[in-house]
Amino acid sequence: MRSQIVAGNWKSNLNFQEAKSLLAELSQLKKDFPKDVQVAIACPFPYLGAFLNESDGIHLSAQNSSANDFGAFTGEVHPEMLMSMGIDHVIIGHSERRSMFGDNNEVVAQKVKRAVNAGMHVFFCCGEGLEHRDENAHFDWVKMQIESALFDLDETAMKQIVIAYEPIWAIGTGRTASAEQAQEMHEAIRSWLKEEFSEECANNTSILYGGSCKPSNAKEIFAQKDVDGGLIGGASLKAEDFNAIIHSF
Secondary structure (H helix, E strand, O other), X not given: OOOEEEEEEOOOOOOHHHHHHHHXXXXXXXXXXXXXXXXXXXXXXXXXXXXXXXXXXXXXEEOOOOOOOOOOOXXXXXXXXXXXXXXXXXXEOOHHHHHHOOOOHHHHHHHHHHHHHOOOEEEEEEOOOHHHHHXXXXXXXXXXXXXXHHOOOXXXXXXXXXXXXXXXXXXXXXXXXXXXXXXXXXXXXHHHHHHHOOHHHHHHOOEEEOOOOOHHHHHHHHOOOOOOEEEEOXXXXXXXHHHHHHOOO
């Protein structure tokens, strides 16, 4: 049985005091979180260690990890480093990393493999830009991203993967994919997992929606049969909004 998950991606927002205050608000609310919904927060690297003892019941996630081995790679954070301090979740392949920081399919695949081998749970992001959707190439584009990063894994490793579908044209633009569009892509992703791995793997892999999900549309999107939750950006920066999304199942 796959998990229902709401993960907040704080991106490069909030100073330490603001982030600590937001986590405290969420900690007050978590006693009323639905028992069958897993909640995660991906906060900036510097805050992870400080929040370990303050996030009971909320998984902490890194927003990225390195594709390189240990060594002379100034500024890189390795999955083994994260695991050694108790951080066992990481976002890999986010559209912003792909478009702004050179994380092409090869790099993303290396990052996924390293994180999985280190024992981490990976939020693997995939999604298409407006040009791919307008050219009716969105399915081919997303399938290519999934094939390059995940199809070299075995079925046991896939248990560490959560897929987050993010239609890039619906992130930060005020546009949102309809619930039907989200379901259409999620259903396709699940079918590709079934073809490559097995029906059991497909049915047990959580697939999150990550395109401008907010309290006003989360219930409709989460009601789709192949949508298992959300990777939430801007709405995760407000405790009230994030809490409402968590309760949208």
